[in-house]
Amino acid sequence: MFSLSQILGDVSAAHHQTPDDWARSVTTVVRDAAIYHAARNGFYRAQCDAVGVDPAALHELEDLQRLPLLPVSLFKRADARVLLTCPLSKVETEARSTGTSGVSSVVRRDAETVTRALIGLTGTYREFFGLSGGAGLFLSPSSADAPENGMAKVFNILNGILDDHAYLVSDNVFDPADALEYLRKWKGLMTRHIIGPPFLVRRFLRFLELEGINVFLDPYSMVITLGGWKRYPGEAVSAEDFRDECHHRLGVSRENVRDMYGLIESDLLAVECHLHRKHVPPWCFVSIRDVHDVTREVAAGQTGMIAVLDAVNTSYPGFLLTDDVGEVETGTCACGRTGQVITFRHRRQGGELDRSAVSIERYMGSGRYASAQPA
Ligand SMILES: [Zn+2]
Incomplete structure (x- = not known):
């Protein structure tokens, strides 16, 4: 089993783990990231509370789908800083992208995330x-x-x-x-x-x-x-x-x-092997969601909305529901690498809905915002 530091330190070896080790590694690093954010980020903790999830209680790969997701449309909002786990003063880079709607996402990363x-x-x-x-x-x-x-x-x-x-x-x-x-x-x-x-x-x-x-x-x-x-x-x-x-x-x-x-809001970059299959990096887990009910993971190989659980990000919870539609396969590719292979189909039009369990408005209105925002 690999820790996050070991994964980042030897990406090649992390891609060549046994299927069992890969599952244990990715479950552990994503769970630990969720614990980190739930402890420091009031907005994310509110999402966990709303769906009754304690990140520390996630032990199996199948448990990861229970983690609340942040829709990437939230990054387009003027009040997107509520998503941050790190203080604004620790933000090192800001990246922007214009989506199909023409409104740009602002994605902030702290030093730790950039280094990783x-x-x-x-x-x-x-x-x-x-x-x-x-x-x-x-x-x-x-x-x-x-x-x-x-x-x-x-x-x-x-x-x-x-x-x-x-x-x-x-x-x-x-x-x-x-x-x-x-x-x-x-x-x-x-x-x-x-x-x-x-x-x-x-x-x-x-x-x-x-x-x-x-x-x-x-x-x-x-x-x-x-x-x-x-x-x-x-x-x-x-x-x-x-x-x-x-x-x-x-x-x-x-x-x-x-x-x-890849997508600007995530530290996921899935690169094609020589067989043209896009390998999900070993610090991310991809979960495909039912288009009509994004809280539900679809069966293996089925098409749905792409959700990314990224263990690298310390700036904000990297547990994102994208606007993209595709599939994921788990196993060992003929190139020898183990883990997940992602297929992107298309971007969903009108994916601007706020699908989080607790909206920013409701969270801000709850009075918890002031105390939750790191100094
Ligand atoms: Zn491959």
Whole structure:
């Protein structure tokens, strides 16, 4: 069995536990996180009380589904600081994302959470991509250009592993000719990788097609994607067709085209193995909920709302009900890794409902807010 420190310290070993050890590890780290938040966060404790859950009494993997969930729509609210377990003075980073409604989520993280997430993500990249050098063509903005862009941050952590990089998006403008220039400059000097949201990688592929250019990258080149598949309706493409395109236009082997799934409110980043299955990190547990009754977990393999229980977060309870629809499988993948594999289907429209047991209004009105907010 692994503690949270052991999981973060050896992400690879944590992915290769026996199924029993994995279940025990994830149950323990999520339970301990719930105990931590319930003890320090009045809003979360109120949620637990409302449904009669004592986090300390959760012993089995099956018990985790009883933990109250915070809908991610809460992060869009002006009073979202009530979600915080840490004091506002301890907040180190703020990330923002605009959802489908155009209202941005504000996600605050303290130093402990940032440190853990950086270590965990670096370990994840090493485990799944095996990179220790090369050049990264980032079809995304730099963190300096977009300091609150969560996707850019997640990509930029890769920089610590690479030897050189270039950011090709500035002021929301992407020039594919510039991208081509960099790839030519690095040719023969370094293994070249392309990193970005799928819709921008496709825009680059379309540019190459229109110009009649085929770029053959290097034997170990990777295309790593995260984020939106389409910017405009009708732009969507199947993952398989996308991998074929990358293979034909860039000479990247299909198994080196890897997509990732994550959300700004969570420290979950599920990365594809070479079999294109997205592995949930060992510090998270994914529970799929009935669309009509989110307190209910659906049967194994069924489609529903994705809920994430994240043990890394100390800033706020990382037990989140997302607006995303998908499935999860538990077991050992043919790649040898044990745990959960997640499939994201689509984002649910109109997922703005507050589905928590105790609403922020009711909680604030209860008079418990003042005493519960850490100094
Ligand atoms: Zn796998």
